[in-house]
Amino acid sequence: MNIVPHHHHSCEAASSKIQRFFAEFHVGQILRSCNAYKLRGFAVMAIFLVAFEAAFQRRSFYQRKKDASESIPFERDTFYRFLNSCAIHWRKFTLLLGMAIIQKAIAPLTSGARRNVLIIDDSLFSRNRSKKVELLARVYDHVSGTYMKGFRMLTLGWSDGNTFLPLSHCLLSSSSKQQQLQGASEDVDPRSNGGKQRKLAQCKAPEVVLTLLQEAREAGAPAQHVLFDSWFCSPASLHQIHELGYDV
Structure with a gap:
């Protein structure tokens, strides 16, 4: 039995x-x-x-x-x-799904006077045992003060003060070819969503932040402010974020 x-x-x-x-x-x-x-x-x-x-x-x-x-x-x-499909736009998927949850499940229960915010933060995505992962790089870990193999995981989230929802993300390699341990696959069409994601992963963090904020803006994310750690803060970044319609 x-x-x-x-x-x-x-x-x-x-x-x-x-x-x-x-x-x-x-x-x-x-x-x-x-x-x-x-x-x-x-x-x-x-x-x-x-x-x-x-x-x-x-x-x-x-x-x-x-x-x-x-x-x-x-x-x-x-x-x-x-x-592994390079045709699917996964970053767009998480953004649209997050927006659907906000509009149908959270917004009806939230006062219109509440200040909503977008939150940006990064964390280490360690891959110390990996050898052949695409765009694997030497990344500085601010916690241990050492370099490790892996990526920086940049995350964009939304919050109304009670609820937090991740909307978008990007695994950052290094913009320096010297710090990259593996390159991007040459078999991926650079015009595809997968190719564009690989290109974005090799940009500097402030550029990626603006890309994620622009996408959230176009999707209609209800937020008035952007919150992030002080190291993201520079006069150029503040000016560009303000041009998108957000206070910092």
């Missing part, structure tokens, strides 16, 4: 909640607007659902496929080909 593990029921419950979340916030439409189309084979939503569930179940694709192969009809090549 087979025994159904306890985590199987909890995974099914989580999957049901995720599917309701997808339906409520029209995740399928957002994916299509970000160039995530079905070219052949399995539906995009079926593959994305598996990727989304992984963040909550903390189990790799291999483990899930091994434990419940009947629930995942596609193989790992299909899964990773979707995640």
Whole structure:
């Protein structure tokens, strides 16, 4: 007699909640607007659902496929080909999804007099054991005061004082070729979303900050102020952010 593990029921419950979340916030439409189309084979939503569930179940694709192969009809090549697609604009996806959550779930419960803000911060994304990761660089860690292999993860978030939502992000390599341990792939079309993301990753942080703020502005993020650490602050940056319509 087979025994159904306890985590199987909890995974099914989580999957049901995720599917309701997808339906409520029209995740399928957002994916299509970000160039995530079905070219052949399995539906995009079926593959994305598996990727989304992984963040909550903390189990790799291999483990899930091994434990419940009947629930995942596609193989790992299909899964990773979707995640590595250079056509999909993932930064736009997180921004549009965050905006949908703000407009439908948060704004109706929030006073119009409340001051909303955009928050920018960076943190170390360490990859010390990696050797061949694309655009891997030597990055200075301000906490330990040493250089490490990895990236700077620049994150743009929104807050109304009670709730924080990440809207966009960019993994920063180094703008100096001398600090880069690996270059960008030559097989990626620079005109594609993946190519543009690789180019942005090699820009300096203040330039990337302005790009993320401009995208949030165009998406209609409801905010009057931008908050960040003092090291982001320079007269040129303050002037450019003010031109976008934000106080700092």
